[in-house]
Amino acid sequence: MSKSSTAASSSGPSVGSSNSSSSVSSNTSAQFQNSISTLVANYSSSTPPRLKLIDSFLLFCLLSGGLQMAYRILVTSYPYNSFLGGFGSTVGQFVLLAGLRSQVAPGRDAEFKEVSKERAFADFCAASIILHLFAVNFLG
Amino acid sequence: MYGPKWSSLSALFTLVSSLSSVNARSATGDRVLVVLEPKVVKEDYSKFWSSLEKRGFELTFKGPKDESAVLQRYGEALYDHLIMFTPSVKSYANGLSPKEVISAQFAGLNTLYLLSSNISEINRDTFREYDLEFAERDYTYLDAFSHSPGSSLAAPLLYPQSSLIKSGAVLSASTLTGGPIVFPGSTSFTLGQNPFLVEVAHGSKTGYVGENRLVDADEAEVEAGLGKRDAASTTGKKAGLVAAMQTRDNVRIGFVASGSMFSDEWWGTEVELSSPKNVAVPSGNAAFAEDLTKWIFQETGVVKVISTTHHRKGELEQRESYRIKDDLTFSISLAEHVTLPDGTSSWQGFETPDLQLEFTMLDPHIRTSLSVDPARSDSKQTTYSKTFKAPDRHGVFKFVVEYWRSGYSYISTSDTASVVPFRHDEYPRFILGAWPFYSSAISMSAAFLLFCGLWVAVGEGDRKGKKKAE
Numbered sequence: 028m029s030k031s032s033t034a035a036s037s038s039g040p041s042v043g044s045s046n047s048s049s050s051v052s053s054n055t056s057a058q059f060q061n062s063i064s065t066l067v068a069n070y071s072s073s074t075p076p077r078l079k080l081i082d083s084f085l086l087f088c089l090l091s092g093g094l095q096m097a098y099r100i101l102v103t104s105y106p107y108n109s110f111l112g113g114f115g116s117t118v119g120q121f122v123l124l125a126g127l128r129s130q131v132a133p134g135r136d137a138e139f140k141e142v143s144k145e146r147a148f149a150d151f152c153a154a155s156i157i158l159h160l161f162a163v164n165f166l167g
Numbered sequence: 168m169y170g171p172k173w174s175s176l177s178a179l180f181t182l183v184s185s186l187s188s189v190n191a192r193s194a195t196g197d198r199v200l201v202v203l204e205p206k207v208v209k210e211d212y213s214k215f216w217s218s219l220e221k222r223g224f225e226l227t228f229k230g231p232k233d234e235s236a237v238l239q240r241y242g243e244a245l246y247d248h249l250i251m252f253t254p255s256v257k258s259y260a261n262g263l264s265p266k267e268v269i270s271a272q273f274a275g276l277n278t279l280y281l282l283s284s285n286i287s288e289i290n291r292d293t294f295r296e297y298d299l300e301f302a303e304r305d306y307t308y309l310d311a312f313s314h315s316p317g318s319s320l321a322a323p324l325l326y327p328q329s330s331l332i333k334s335g336a337v338l339s340a341s342t343l344t345g346g347p348i349v350f351p352g353s354t355s356f357t358l359g360q361n362p363f364l365v366e367v368a369h370g371s372k373t374g375y376v377g378e379n380r381l382v383d384a385d386e387a388e389v390e391a392g393l394g395k396r397d398a399a400s401t402t403g404k405k406a407g408l409v410a411a412m413q414t415r416d417n418v419r420i421g422f423v424a425s426g427s428m429f430s431d432e433w434w435g436t437e438v439e440l441s442s443p444k445n446v447a448v449p450s451g452n453a454a455f456a457e458d459l460t461k462w463i464f465q466e467t468g469v470v471k472v473i474s475t476t477h478h479r480k481g482e483l484e485q486r487e488s489y490r491i492k493d494d495l496t497f498s499i500s501l502a503e504h505v506t507l508p509d510g511t512s513s514w515q516g517f518e519t520p521d522l523q524l525e526f527t528m529l530d531p532h533i534r535t536s537l538s539v540d541p542a543r544s545d546s547k548q549t550t551y552s553k554t555f556k557a558p559d560r561h562g563v564f565k566f567v568v569e570y571w572r573s574g575y576s577y578i579s580t581s582d583t584a585s586v587v588p589f590r591h592d593e594y595p596r597f598i599l600g601a602w603p604f605y606s607s608a609i610s611m612s613a614a615f616l617l618f619c620g621l622w623v624a625v626g627e628g629d630r631k632g633k634k635k636a637e
Binding site: 094113 | 604619
């Protein structure tokens with residue numbers, strides 16, 4: 028795991044350029060598949076594992092929020108406070124994660140030079156704990 | 168050994184019970200003050216007085232200028248009922264002044280005013296307080312078509328079917344269908360806007376109010392020349408003859424335009440009819456007088472509230488506050504005063520189909536009918552109840568029962584209870600339909616913890632990697 032991350036930071040740009048040059052002859056769908064697989068490969072090779080962790084959590088938040096909204100629309104919103112608690116915790120967690128991600132992603136130094144990554148994570152933890160306390164209170 | 172004691176006790180008991188059987192026919196009391204003006208001869212009305220005494224009333228007779236006549240002393244009523252037979256009296260003793268009488272009426276004095284065609288100015292002013300306007304002096308209720316052949320126009324016959332009004336419990340059914348009532352020397356009145364006044368008898372179609380004198384042709388010509396017209400001031404049914412009034416405090420006041428209708432001359436005697444000649448029927452005067460005095464002296468039409476309760480459906484205990492949308496049950500028990508055949512006073516159930524309950528906060532939020540609950544009614548009381556859902560409004564509500572029917576005591580009760588919303592810990596919890604939301608919040612917290620753990624683990628690995636790279 029640590030090996031791949033160190034490799035990704037150095038080899039990312041070269042892989043992207045080689046793919047774009049090899050896809051000239053194939054048709055559009057193959058081209059699309061090709062670019063997707065390139066994107067995935069690029070992502071898995073060039074993204075630091077902590078960002079991958081954040082991204083997987085973000086995806087979980089999206090799924091959970093989507094399911095709840097579907098349930099609320101299709102089935103019931105009867106204890107509305109419960110819906111607000113559940114949905115709010117998902118949305119809030121998503122927002123906090125996005126904030127954390129922007130603070131710890133590579134290339135962040137232009138914007139967040141003063142904030143260390145540890146500090147950003149500590150902020151995220153504190154905010155998330157408060158968020159979850161609120162959410163549980165709302166559940167009723 | 169105990170024989171004499173027991174016998175004296177039982178003698179005392181029978182004495183007390185016989186006293187109560189004589190005394191307690193009225194629901195409020197039996198002390199009657201009768202004020203007669205000098206013109207009225209007490210003996211002419213002996214049958215009326217004895218009928219009252221037979222019903223258990225203690226009569227005290229006074230003159231209108233008798234300074235010893237006092238209605239209230241130190242705030243205590245000395246009499247429960249008053250008969251004022253003083254139409255032409257120009258001034259009263261201090262204790263009987265109109266002001267004193269009205270203040271005693273506010274304190275619960277039931278009053279029967281017996282009048283004649285000669286009403287003094289002080290009495291007119293008093294009756295205006297009740298919103299009754301009387302005919303001019305010496306104007307008499309006359310009927311040229313309906314009177315006994317032997318008597319004058321001024322002693323007309325009133326037929327119950329056409330002249331008496333069925334107003335609640337004032338007159339009994341037998342009086343309303345009984346013999347004709349002789350109504351001699353009567354004035355008449357018109358009722359104003361006072362909603363507490365009820366007309367009990369009015370003139371017949373052929374009756375009118377005018378001067379009772381015969382005018383020959385010459386006199387009539389002279390009077391016509393002077394512009395004086397001997398016209399009737401009121402005609403037909405517009406001429407009010409007997410009115411009854413019940414105040415908000417259930418004090419009853421009666422006005423009879425002809426006091427002499429209670430005299431012995433027509434009390435239980437026969438009257439000769441005008442249209443089938445030489446036919447005599449029993450007069451309705453006695454029955455009418457007894458019905459009217461029974462009503463005024465609180466013997467009939469007296470209804471009281473025995474109890475009111477309210478509770479949640481399925482519970483029995485009365486609460487001070489209920490929750491919104493609770494099912495509430497309200498019950499009220501009513502009893503009507505009756506006189507038993509043996510002359511004792513008693514209470515029995517009072518049944519009516521139109522009793523209503525209002526659940527009120529400023530306005531009635533719920534108005535619903537109350538129905539008889541046979542399981543909780545007995546011979547002494549009738550219980551009405553209703554179960555309804557409390558409105559989705561919180562505040563201080565009142566259970567109001569108001570029953571205003573002419574002839575019956577006004578029933579007005581109100582019980583206060585708060586309607587409160589759910590307390591924060593009274594809401595239903597762990598609702599099945601909310602489990603997706605619960606599980607989402609729980610999984611989000613769990614995921615957060617997992618994320619923190621992984622973050623630290625990954626970060627340590629990262630640092631090791633960095634170290635290695637270094």
